[in-house]
Amino acid sequence: MKVGIVGATGYGGVELYRILSKHPHVDECILYSSSEVDVPYINSFPHLNELSDHKLKNIDVEEMKNNVDVLFLATPPGVSRNLSPQFIESNVKIIDLSGDLRLKKKSEYEAWYKRPCVDESVLEKAVYGLSELNKAEIEKAKLLANPGCFPTATILGLAPVVKQKLVNEQSIIVDAKTGVSGAGRNASQATHYSEINENVKIYKVHEHQHIPEVEQALHVLNNAVTCISFHTHLMPMTRGIMATIYASLTDSYSTEALLDVYKSFYEHSPFVRIRNKNEFPSTKEVYGSNFCDIGLKVDERTNRVTIVSVIDNLMKGAAGQAVQNFNIMNGFEETTGLYFAPIYP
Numbered sequence: 001m002k003v004g005i006v007g008a009t010g011y012g013g014v015e016l017y018r019i020l021s022k023h024p025h026v027d028e029c030i031l032y033s034s035s036e037v038d039v040p041y042i043n044s045f046p047h048l049n050e051l052s053d054h055k056l057k058n059i060d061v062e063e064m065k066n067n068v069d070v071l072f073l074a075t076p077p078g079v080s081r082n083l084s085p086q087f088i089e090s091n092v093k094i095i096d097l098s099g100d101l102r103l104k105k106k107s108e109y110e111a112w113y114k115r116p117c118v119d120e121s122v123l124e125k126a127v128y129g130l131s132e133l134n135k136a137e138i139e140k141a142k143l144l145a146n147p148g149c150f151p152t153a154t155i156l157g158l159a160p161v162v163k164q165k166l167v168n169e170q171s172i173i174v175d176a177k178t179g180v181s182g183a184g185r186n187a188s189q190a191t192h193y194s195e196i197n198e199n200v201k202i203y204k205v206h207e208h209q210h211i212p213e214v215e216q217a218l219h220v221l222n223n224a225v226t227c228i229s230f231h232t233h234l235m236p237m238t239r240g241i242m243a244t245i246y247a248s249l250t251d252s253y254s255t256e257a258l259l260d261v262y263k264s265f266y267e268h269s270p271f272v273r274i275r276n277k278n279e280f281p282s283t284k285e286v287y288g289s290n291f292c293d294i295g296l297k298v299d300e301r302t303n304r305v306t307i308v309s310v311i312d313n314l315m316k317g318a319a320g321q322a323v324q325n326f327n328i329m330n331g332f333e334e335t336t337g338l339y340f341a342p343i344y345p
C-alpha cells in the first residue's frame, strides 16, 4: 500500500513517518510539503539520517490521485477544507489530523475555529475516528476526521460512565494539561522556552476549540449531555496530556464497581489500559506510545468520581490514532505497527 503524508515537516507528520515507514502493510511513504519542494527530508529532521532518503514533493492533487492509496493530512486548520473535497470522487482514502472535519455542524466549526468551514456535503461524508467507540463506521470510511488530542483523552475517560448514565450529565468538569508539542513545531511567544519553563499556564478559557468536539461525542453516547466545563493548561513538558475529570455520581457506586465497568467497556480495546484501585497513570507512562491509560476513584464524601486519563498527544492524540484508524479502514489488525511499549523514563 502507498501512503502520502501532507505536512510531513511538522510534528504530527514526522510521527506518522516514524510509524508508517516501518508498517508491514506500507510499501512506500510519499512526503509532501507546501514550502520545501525537492529538499531532502533529513534537512528538516537530521535525526532521520540514514533512515530516510526521501525528498519532499510538491502538493499536486492529480499526482496524489495516481500515486497514493491513503493520504494523511497533518496540516493546520483550513488546509483540509481545501484539499479533502478534491479527493471525494477518487479512490484515495483521506485521514485528516486537523479539526476541519470533526464537527458535524458547519456553524459550530465557524464559531469555535473562527474560520470558514468546508461544505456541509463534505462534513456529512466524514467519519469521526475515535477508534474505540466508532469501529463499525471507521471500517467503511473513505474520509476520516481524526480526533483532537484533548478530546481523545477526555472522551475515552468519560465514555463508560456517560454511556451507562452513572454520572450526572450536567456535572462534568474537565481539567486538562498538555505538553508543548501540542502547539506544533513553529515557535511562538506562548511556547517560547522562557515562557514555559518552570511555569504552568491556563489558556483559551471557555474558548477552546475542543469543547464542542467533546460535547458532540458525549452527546452521541448519551443525549442528556449538553454542556461541559473544560479547561486546558500548558505544562513545561514536551509530550503528554492528562485529563483530570470530575463528575457527580447518580447513585453511590464504589471505586471497585466503576473500575469493573471500565474494564468490561474496554475489554476489546488493546490500547486502553485501566489501572487497579488506587493506581493513577502519569503522562510518562504512555510517552511515545498509542496507549490511553485510565485510573479513577470515588470520593465518598462528595459522591463524585475523579477520573484520570493520559495519552501522548502526538501518538494516541494524533499520529498513533491516525494509524490505528488506517489499520481499521483497511482491514488490518488494529495494533499493526503500533503495539510497542512507551519510552521510559
Ligand SMILES: NC(=O)C1=CN([C@@H]2O[C@H](COP(=O)(O)OP(=O)(O)OC[C@H]3O[C@@H](n4cnc5c(N)ncnc54)[C@H](OP(=O)(O)O)[C@@H]3O)[C@@H](O)[C@H]2O)C=CC1
Binding pocket: 006, 007, 008, 009, 010, 011, 012, 013, 032, 033, 034, 035, 036, 059, 073, 074, 075, 076, 077, 079, 097, 098, 099, 147, 148, 149, 181, 182, 183, 184, 185, 186, 313, 314, 317, 318
Ligand atoms: N501536535 C499535536 O499534538 C496535535 C496536532 N493535531 C493537529 O494536527 C495538525 C498538524 O499539527 P502539527 O504537526 O502539530 O503542526 P506543525 O505546525 O508541526 O506542522 C504542520 C505542517 O503543515 C504544513 N503546512 C503548513 N501550511 C500548509 C499549507 N497551506 N498547505 C499544506 N501544508 C501546510 C507545514 O509543512 P510545510 O511547510 O512543509 O508544508 C507544517 O510542517 C494540526 O491541524 C493540529 O491541530 C491534532 C492532534 C494533536
Ligand SMILES: CC(=O)N[C@@H](CCC(=O)OP(=O)(O)O)C(=O)O
Binding pocket: 097, 098, 099, 147, 148, 149, 178, 179, 180, 181, 182, 183, 209, 210, 232, 234
Ligand atoms: C499546546 C497547544 O496549543 N495545543 C493545541 C492542541 C490543539 C490541536 O492540536 O488542534 P486541533 O486538534 O484543533 O487540530 C491547543 O490547545 O489548541
